[in-house]
Amino acid sequence: MLFKHSKPAMFLFVLPLLLIYGIIVIFQLAQGFLMSFAKWDGVNAATFIGLQNYQKLFASPDLWPSIRNSILFSIFLTIYQIGLATFFAYILVNVDIWMKKFFKAAFFVPVLLSATVVAQLFVSIYHGDYGLINKLSEALGSNWCQNWLAEPIKGILAIAFGESWKGMGYHMLIIYAAMRNVPKTYYEAARIDGAGAARQFFALTFPLTSQAIKVCFIMCITFGFRAFEMIFIMTGGGPGNYTSTMSIMMYKAMFSLRNYGLSNAIAMMIVFICVVIMFGIEKATTSTNTDM
Amino acid sequence: MKKVSAGKIITFVFMCIYLVISLYPLIWLLFYSLKDNSEIFVTNPFGPPVAWQWENYSKAVSQFNIALYFRNSAIVTIGTIALCIFCSLLFTYVVARVRTRLTRTMRMIVMMGMFIPVQAIMTPLVIMVKNLHLTNSLWSLIVPYTALGFPFAVMVLYGFYVNLPMELEESAYMDGASFFTTYFKIIFPQVKSAVAVLIIYEFMSAWNEFSLALVLITKDALKTLPLGLSSFKGQFSTDWGATGASLVIASLPVLILYLFFSEKVSDSIAFSGLKD
Numbered sequence: 310m311l312f313k314h315s316k317p318a319m320f321l322f323v324l325p326l327l328l329i330y331g332i333i334v335i336f337q338l339a340q341g342f343l344m345s346f347a348k349w350d351g352v353n354a355a356t357f358i359g360l361q362n363y364q365k366l367f368a369s370p371d372l373w374p375s376i377r378n379s380i381l382f383s384i385f386l387t388i389y390q391i392g393l394a395t396f397f398a399y400i401l402v403n404v405d406i407w408m409k410k411f412f413k414a415a416f417f418v419p420v421l422l423s424a425t426v427v428a429q430l431f432v433s434i435y436h437g438d439y440g441l442i443n444k445l446s447e448a449l450g451s452n453w454c455q456n457w458l459a460e461p462i463k464g465i466l467a468i469a470f471g472e473s474w475k476g477m478g479y480h481m482l483i484i485y486a487a488m489r490n491v492p493k494t495y496y497e498a499a500r501i502d503g504a505g506a507a508r509q510f511f512a513l514t515f516p517l518t519s520q521a522i523k524v525c526f527i528m529c530i531t532f533g534f535r536a537f538e539m540i541f542i543m544t545g546g547g548p549g550n551y552t553s554t555m556s557i558m559m560y561k562a563m564f565s566l567r568n569y570g571l572s573n574a575i576a577m578m579i580v581f582i583c584v585v586i587m588f589g590i591e592k593a594t595t596s597t598n599t600d601m
Numbered sequence: 602m603k604k605v606s607a608g609k610i611i612t613f614v615f616m617c618i619y620l621v622i623s624l625y626p627l628i629w630l631l632f633y634s635l636k637d638n639s640e641i642f643v644t645n646p647f648g649p650p651v652a653w654q655w656e657n658y659s660k661a662v663s664q665f666n667i668a669l670y671f672r673n674s675a676i677v678t679i680g681t682i683a684l685c686i687f688c689s690l691l692f693t694y695v696v697a698r699v700r701t702r703l704t705r706t707m708r709m710i711v712m713m714g715m716f717i718p719v720q721a722i723m724t725p726l727v728i729m730v731k732n733l734h735l736t737n738s739l740w741s742l743i744v745p746y747t748a749l750g751f752p753f754a755v756m757v758l759y760g761f762y763v764n765l766p767m768e769l770e771e772s773a774y775m776d777g778a779s780f781f782t783t784y785f786k787i788i789f790p791q792v793k794s795a796v797a798v799l800i801i802y803e804f805m806s807a808w809n810e811f812s813l814a815l816v817l818i819t820k821d822a823l824k825t826l827p828l829g830l831s832s833f834k835g836q837f838s839t840d841w842g843a844t845g846a847s848l849v850i851a852s853l854p855v856l857i858l859y860l861f862f863s864e865k866v867s868d869s870i871a872f873s874g875l876k877d
Contacts, residue, residue, distance in 0.1 A: 312699050318780035319695045326692035333748035334714050337722035406613050416623050421855045423809035425827040426848045430630050444646040486871035535718045538811045542831045569724050576720045583718055
């Protein structure tokens with residue numbers, strides 16, 4: 310009734326969002342896709358060059374180290390964040406220990422900080438001369454000291470640790486919210502049937518919260534390929550390409566090479582990889598979960 | 602019933618260990634923001650400061666432009682929150698009330714934005730902002746942040762609108778109220794709790810955003826806090842105390858928000874996990 314007679318008003322209601330979203334997201338996405346097939350410096354008119362940008366990307370000596378770094382980053386993130394988040398969420402919901410509220414709040418605090426703050430903090434933690442870790446190992450009398458961020462594999466894992474430290478609480482809260490929705494009576498029934506804590510977790514908690522865990526899993530895996538802020542601030546991708554990722558390559562293509570076609574091609578590759586991972590995980594989990 | 606098992610104690614000890622990992626780096630930061638270099642590097646790297654160096658904080662403000670960055674961040678954050686929530690409220694209302702194929706498609710297209718990596722739109726955005734000569738204005742951040750905030754806002758608000766009974770508006774409309782008055786008098790007051798969740802979420806994401814600010818802002822006078830702070834790298838900066846102080850200042854607003862609204866913050870995070 311009301312809605313049948315108010316077409317112009319409704320049009321005014323949806324217009325601002327569609328306008329902003331259309332210009333900033335849809336239009337730029339289309340532009341980015343088209344320009345990935347063009348030679349473009351952002352000033353002169355773009356010329357179509359087919360797949361040359363993609364060829365350049367695949368010929369780049371930075372690409373494979375970047376992909377390797379992304380995979381390492383993703384694996385570290387997944388194990389640390391999902392592993393600990395699931396464990397802590399389970400304890401906070403199901404185990405009766407002291408100071409639960411405090412633990413939950415304290416584990417979440419790093420999530421609130423900006424990536425810049427965390428990156429700067431970890432730069433000083435890993436600092437070669439005065440960093441927290443090197444000072445600690447000095448105090449413990451070991452010679453573990455090193456310039457953590459300047460080593461090939463260790464560098465990217467050190468950054469991944471910072472990122473995981475920051476993000477764990479986020480995943481913990483998501484999984485916590487899902488676990489709280491599992492009815493208590495299920496656990497009582499399981500206990501009466503004689504199921505132990507491990508059995509309860511794998512037969513009850515995990516299947517019933519798998520949706521939330523899957524969302525976290527997708528976020529962690531794709532994040533390795535999107536990772537930018539912490540790496541950019543902590544090492545800038547260096548030394549050399551030791552800690553480079555595709556996002557860092559994109560930034561360099563944009564600002565040091567001024568090759569906007571190439572930077573768009575890299576962006577499209579990032580999107581492609583993330584979409585493939587997302588659908589892959591989606592597909593793999595729906596085919597195994599049919600009995601739920 | 603009150604039996605303390607060994608398993609429980611082990612779990613508790615493990616939680617306490619992670620508590621130290623989670624909080625000590627921040628306490629260490631807070632401590633060194635109040636120390637001078639000799640204390641940080643040599644005499645007292647771990648413990649609370651012996652001689653409290655409050656001037657680190659005044660140095661951060663006077664030497665590092667913190668006040669300016671803080672102001673820019675505040676403008677961008679408030680602008681983003683207002684614009685994003687206003688547009689999403691109106692859009693989602695129509696989409697939730699009139700369910701046709703067209704509105705469903707519009708909603709789906711907006712929601713898809715949640716899965717688009719920001720890198721995909723970065724390069725064209727940089728060029729558009731440059732070509733429109735917006736590089737000298739904070740609007741070049743507010744509008745993109747707003748657009749990127751839409752998917753989450755629409756998702757949350759849709760859930761709220763769908764659960765509001767339609768009779769409210771119908772009867773007001775019968776009494777002769779226009780579309781606008783029914784919305785602002787009757788519906789708008791009902792969505793306060795959803796708006797609170799959104800304010801907190803958008804506040805945290807806009808206040809902390811770095812990547813887009815990095816590529817879109819070049820003038821020092823327009824830098825936001827995360828961008829401004831990124832340029833004095835701890836690695837090379839010699840004044841750790843003042844650097845630490847600026848990091849603490851930058852983090853305070855969000856931490857204070859959390860201190861007062863921790864439940865609401867948790868809610869808004871839990872919401873963002875319901876992406877499917």
